[in-house]
Amino acid sequence: xxxxxxxxxxxxxxxxxxxxxxxxxxxxxxxxxxxxxxxxxxxxxxxxxxxxxxxxxxxxxxxxxxxxxxxxxxxxxxxxxxxxxxxxxxxxxxxxxxxxxxxxxxxxxxxxxxxxxxxxxxxxxxxxxxxxxxxxxxxxxxxxxxxxxxxxxxxxxxxxxxxxxxxxxxxxxxxxxxxxxxxxxxxxxxxxxxxxxxxxxxxxxxxxxxxxxxxxxxxxxxxxxxxxxxxxxxxxxxxxxxxxxxxxxxxxxxxxxxxxxxxxxxxxxxxxxxxxxxxxxxxxxxxxxxxxxxxxxxxxxxxxxx
Amino acid sequence: xxxxxxxxxxxxxxxxxxxxxxxxxxxxxxxxxxxxxxxxxxxxxxxxxxxxxxxxxxxxxxxxxxxxxxxxxxxxxxxxxxxxxxxxxxxxxxxxxxxxxxxxxxxxxxxxxxxxxxxxxxxxxxxxxxxxxxxxxxxxxxxxxxxxxxxxxxxxxxxxxxxxxxxxxxxxxxxxxxxxxxxxxxxxxxxxxxxxxxxxxxxxxxxxxxxxxxxxxxxxxxxxxxxxxxxxxxxxxxxxxxxxxxxxxxxxxxxxxxxxxxxxxxxxxxxxxxxxxxxxxxxxxxxxxxxxxxxxxxxxxxxxxxxxxxxxxxxxxxxxxxxxxxxxxxxxxxxxxxxxxxxxxxxxxxxxxxxxxxxxxxxxxxxxxxxxxxxxxx
Numbered sequence: 259x260x261x262x263x264x265x266x267x268x269x270x271x272x273x274x275x276x277x278x279x280x281x282x283x284x285x286x287x288x289x290x291x292x293x294x295x296x297x298x299x300x301x302x303x304x305x306x307x308x309x310x311x312x313x314x315x316x317x318x319x320x321x322x323x324x325x326x327x328x329x330x331x332x333x334x335x336x337x338x339x340x341x342x343x344x345x346x347x348x349x350x351x352x353x354x355x356x357x358x359x360x361x362x363x364x365x366x367x368x369x370x371x372x373x374x375x376x377x378x379x380x381x382x383x384x385x386x387x388x389x390x391x392x393x394x395x396x397x398x399x400x401x402x403x404x405x406x407x408x409x410x411x412x413x414x415x416x417x418x419x420x421x422x423x424x425x426x427x428x429x430x431x432x433x434x435x436x437x438x439x440x441x442x443x444x445x446x447x448x449x450x451x452x453x454x455x456x457x458x459x460x461x462x463x464x465x466x467x468x469x470x471x472x473x474x475x476x477x478x479x480x481x482x483x484x485x486x487x488x489x490x491x492x493x494x495x496x497x498x499x500x501x502x503x504x505x506x507x508x509x510x511x512x513x514x515x516x517x518x519x520x521x522x523x524x525x526x527x528x529x530x531x532x533x534x535x536x537x538x539x540x541x542x543x544x545x546x547x548x549x550x551x552x553x554x555x556x557x558x559x560x561x562x563x564x
Numbered sequence: 565x566x567x568x569x570x571x572x573x574x575x576x577x578x579x580x581x582x583x584x585x586x587x588x589x590x591x592x593x594x595x596x597x598x599x600x601x602x603x604x605x606x607x608x609x610x611x612x613x614x615x616x617x618x619x620x621x622x623x624x625x626x627x628x629x630x631x632x633x634x635x636x637x638x639x640x641x642x643x644x645x646x647x648x649x650x651x652x653x654x655x656x657x658x659x660x661x662x663x664x665x666x667x668x669x670x671x672x673x674x675x676x677x678x679x680x681x682x683x684x685x686x687x688x689x690x691x692x693x694x695x696x697x698x699x700x701x702x703x704x705x706x707x708x709x710x711x712x713x714x715x716x717x718x719x720x721x722x723x724x725x726x727x728x729x730x731x732x733x734x735x736x737x738x739x740x741x742x743x744x745x746x747x748x749x750x751x752x753x754x755x756x757x758x759x760x761x762x763x764x765x766x767x768x769x770x771x772x773x774x775x776x777x778x779x780x781x782x783x784x785x786x787x788x789x790x791x792x793x794x795x796x797x798x799x800x801x802x803x804x805x806x807x808x809x810x811x812x813x814x815x816x817x818x819x820x821x822x823x824x825x826x827x828x829x830x831x832x833x834x835x836x837x838x839x840x841x842x843x844x845x846x847x848x849x850x851x852x853x854x855x856x857x858x859x860x861x862x863x864x865x866x867x868x869x870x871x872x873x874x875x876x877x878x879x880x881x882x883x884x885x886x887x888x889x890x891x892x893x894x895x896x897x898x899x900x901x902x903x904x905x906x907x908x909x910x911x912x913x914x915x916x917x918x919x920x921x922x923x924x925x926x927x928x929x930x931x932x933x934x935x936x937x938x939x940x941x942x
Binding site: 314342371521 | 569592645
């Protein structure tokens with residue numbers, strides 16, 4: 259059963275119940291509770307294609323987005339993120355429930371999902387092969403990722419490269435992609451049929467808006483893939499597209515140090531990252547224009563057969 | 565199927581799982597859903613995982629349970645690595661000190677490799693030196709790169725002047741906290757076990773220049789720390805430690821119980837031992853011979869005190885159902901929090917200390933997103 263099968267009233271009813279709305283997002287089962295209708299509407303819109311689970315499951319995260327009590331319930335209203343009924347973060351203005359939910363979920367996964375290797379990277383897939391795009395400041399990875407998934411690539415994740423230790427496969431975790439500032443308009447022009455949610459201005463990252471995951475990527479969430487390329491993107495305005503192979507030793511260090519839990523996994527993390535680097539072609543990738551960047555990566559993928 | 569929606573029933577299931585891990589195969593997903601979180605908040609997931617693994621149940625558990633356990637295991641292993649490394653660095657830095665240095669509590673279990681350390685996480689390293697060396701040792705560690713963790717002037721005074729303790733240290737390159745002690749309870753506490761006795765009986769550890777407490781002292785320290793040094797706030801893990809220590813030492817040493825009794829009298833720690841024995845037996849069903857209780861009758865508190873503690877301790881020490889918090893638990897925890905401070909600090913220090921703590925804001929993770937002042941208007 260999908261989220262979209264719930265009517266508006268039902269959504270709010272489920273959100274307010276003791277168990278909450280039960281969503282499967284990638285490998286994680288999430289229970290979401292809330293007393294904010296505004297947040298509930300956005301959640302339903304962004305996650306409408308996602309499968310709902312029954313109560314007879316074990317959930318990874320039990321999250322609630324609750325309007326704060328006391329005077330803040332009526333004046334300069336706020337909303338707070340709770341995990342297992344514990345306040346973790348400072349509250350946000352009540353309109354910002356959705357970005358708070360997304361960032362809070364990221365924190366939960368990054369600090370707890372140590373059953374997997376968690377790379378800080380975007381991952382996209384085509385023909386059964388995945389590109390890992392590690393996130394460095396200035397990489398523009400979210401914009402590039404958003405562009406790729408509207409040109410034939412399947413979204414695995416914008417934020418987490420989740421690797422299964424047993425076999426090195428990357429696991430999809432499709433979730434709304436946060437776009438910042440100019441990227442929002444850039445992607446609107448690039449893919450006019452794109453679905454972008456409301457703007458959230460004046461955050462620390464500037465104005466943020468979220469891109470809805472294409473239905474095909476949501477439906478593909480059960481299909482894992484082997485990584486084939488590790489590509490370190492770097493956006494440089496007006497730069498020509500350039501893709502340069504890099505030494506594997508350098509790639510290993512860059513990938514490892516840009517992982518959420520490499521340190522937690524210790525030796526196992528080292529071996530896993532080493533395996534990825536060994537089995538992938540590794541490149542530095544500079545681009546100034548999205549169309550050129552996407553075309554270049556499409557060429558790369560076509561030149562290779564699974 | 566009836567859903568468990570209250571703390572009491574949930575706790576009962578959790579204890580059943582801790583004491584009889586083989587019952588794991590009967591659990592339903594709905595039950596696992598809250599039990600795993602309760603075990604995690606009690607820091608017992610690592611231990612549970614190891615028990616299930618050793619009894620061969622891993623493959624018959626739901627996949628999500630394995631996910632939780634694997635995640636917990638990764639964190640436990642990381643903590644153990646960090647603890648080992650910190651102890652290694654401490655040994656290296658203190659190698660020129662020809663004095664007895666005892667590793668206490670969790671890290672003591674770790675370096676002496678007793679079963680209670682399996683699956684256990686460690687948040688800090690506790691070492692004890694004789695009072696006359698403590699200043700030298702602290703200064704030496706600071707020279708070698710450790711820094712005093714609590715830089716607030718009030719906190720420094722709290723530790724040094726009032727509690728007669730060294731504030732926690734942390735090496736500038738690492739995240740592990742090191743607590744330097746000269747005794748096992750603050751000097752302001754009513755109970756004053758003689759630290760020299762502990763040093764006299766301390767035992768060597770193979771391959772390590774540090775020592776650990778003897779078996780009976782380990783147990784007494786754990787009991788004292790739990791019932792006189794902590795707030796009992798969800799500290800089920802510490803009670804489980806005691807259960808594991810009792811079980812291990814009593815099966816490997818015939819005269820353990822008698823030695824424990826005698827030592828409690830010698831160190832005047834009958835009261836914390838009484839509580840440890842009582843609540844291990846009551847809550848975890850630990851097998852303890854009756855004569856052990858008899859022999860510390862002098863330390864047994866008055867009937868009305870036992871009655872109150874019987875109400876408060878289980879309510880405070882056990883975790884709540886994560887979705888249905890209990891008001892009673894909150895009250896019990898607050899009362900025992902007050903008790904723990906009352907036992908450690910004289911009233912003339914206690915009252916201003918509480919006042920100050922109540923105005924200090926609760927620490928939350930700084931907002932991931934900062935807002936300009938205008939954003940708050942809707």
